Amino acid sequence: MTRVLIVGAGPAGIRAAETLAAAGLRPQIVDEGERAGGQIYRRPPPGFTRPPRSLYGSEATKAVALHRTFDGLVREGRVDHLPRATVFALADGVAHIVQEGTVRRIAYDRLILATGASDRLAPVPGWQAPGVYSLGAMQIALKSQGVALGRRLVLAGSGPLLTLVAHQLIKAGADVAAVLDTAPLAAQAAGGVSMALARPLVTLRGLVLRARLGRHYHPGATLDRIEADAGGPTALRWRDAAGRARVSSCDAVALGWHLRAETHLADLAGARFEWSPIWHQWLPVADAMGRAGNGLYLAGDGLRLLGADGAEIAGRLAAIACLRDMSLAASDPGKDLRRLARMTSFAKGVASAFPWPADMVRNLSGETVLCRCEGVTVADARSALALAGPEANRVKSLARVGMGRCQGRYCQLAGAEIVAGETGRTLCEVGRLRAQPPVRPIPVSAFLQADPDT
Structure with a gap:
């Protein structure tokens, strides 16, 4: 068979x-x-x-x-x-x-x-601090164990998952200080028309969840940096849609830009x-x-x-x-x-309503950590371009962007954005990182105990 x-x-x-x-x-x-x-x-x-x-x-x-x-x-x-x-x-x-x-x-x-x-993640200055998670990780903890990963939370990014996880946390009794959506209302409205025409009930359900967030939700936000001490985040500094500086105190941050x-x-x-x-x-x-x-x-x-x-x-x-x-x-x-x-x-x-924050990523300061696994900064990636040229895999080889345990899942797109911005190339021209086994970290002991019959 x-x-x-x-x-x-x-x-x-x-x-x-x-x-x-x-x-x-x-x-x-x-x-x-x-x-x-x-x-x-x-x-x-x-x-x-x-x-x-x-x-x-x-x-x-x-x-x-x-x-x-x-x-x-x-x-x-x-x-x-x-x-x-x-x-x-x-x-x-x-x-x-x-x-x-x-x-x-x-x-x-x-x-x-x-x-x-x-989760599709974008670097934010300070995101390497302990206590900064992806939206998916925050949701897994809630669904699997019934816990919130912090006492006072800030959720930031864009996309339906941002609204959903925020709603789930608040409903479960978590203290959510702010929900910061980088997508401006104009983009959301334009993309929402296509969403409503294709799946009106799903779109309406999403709007209802959004409405329930009330004062927690801030569209068109610009994320400046995550402040942290040895124990983790203490605040997220951001600007609202009108450009006014805001600070949200917290002890945990969750990030995600759709999937x-x-x-x-x-x-x-x-x-x-x-x-x-x-x-x-x-x-x-x-x-x-x-x-x-x-x-x-x-x-x-x-x-x-x-x-x-x-x-x-x-x-x-x-x-x-x-x-x-x-x-x-x-x-x-x-x-x-x-x-x-x-x-x-x-x-x-959905993709049109909640766009990837390309400009935010391309304008990151040099000291911002780009690859959390390897501790590679934006400046490290930019300096590698002199020898690597505008090709993703060569930048990976020289700067180690995407060479850590996540295999580029968190940093590949942001790294390509930096390369494209510095060299004037399109993201398509920069290329993608080639997958290599093992695609997940595997303990050496597993190979020592390999099943001889397979």
Whole structure:
């Protein structure tokens, strides 16, 4: 039987597994989480008593349905689920994973990558201080453990996640001092038209959440710096839309500018990439069904940043493409393709409404830390250009931008922005950092305990 491997058990991975199992296949699903659901529908550990409505809000019914679907597939033996497992390399039809401290190898004939997305971060002077997190990290702590990562919080950045996490924290009782959105209201209004035309109810729900933030929310903010002492942040200095200097006292800061697709495994699997001016990042190329190469299928936010609903559809479509390529019966994708087109229009509106702060990044002072993993400053990156030239991988080699444990996930885009600004090149001309295994940090001890049977 053809061996199908799915990486990721979020909405896309779950729907892909469900579709393949319905056709009589038994796919393997590798996921870093202990329980399926992904980031958006992340489940707390067993024994936690917070009800789904508290965790997922208006999406509680969808979350519970997805959890039940996947748990049923596992219970009935229709899929093989490998939880708490990380794929760190792909080569020659073999996935190299680490699970419970041991390296394993899984051979596959067809691969569906549903790797999701992570926070898209921009450097802010002082962001290297302890107590500065991503919005996603703040949300994970709240969903998984029911805690806020600080006593008085400032959230800053732009995009729907900023509003959502702020609302979730406030509803849970956290003390949120300010929610600072770098997107001006004019951009939000312009992009909001496209959003409303494509998905009016979702847009309305977002506006309601925004309204509930009340005095906490400040659009068109400019972030100046995060002040900190040995214990972490003490304040965030910023300017409002009118240019007035403001200070928000805090002991924790969360940052995030929408999302960036998680594409390292797609790169190792041989997918082709193109620069997307809409989403302001490099994205893998695939057809409407998710085909990205021979036996390679991409689904969810790792391909298109369409959110949880779009990920479910994309997961089904990728599985249907896989079945059709195997000459097996599969359902008609027409309805899903039409729904996906509508969600793409909505996502483009989101990208327009909440733009990446390119000017803020290009104008960063030289002493600002650009790469938190390696402690590389903006001045370090600029000084490397004399020898490296305007090419991302050469700047990485000489200045170590993107060479740390995050593998450029946090600093790659900002680094490219600095290079483009200094050299007068476009971001497309600067290029992207090539993915290299391991795509996640792996302890040396895992290789010493490698499973000899795999």
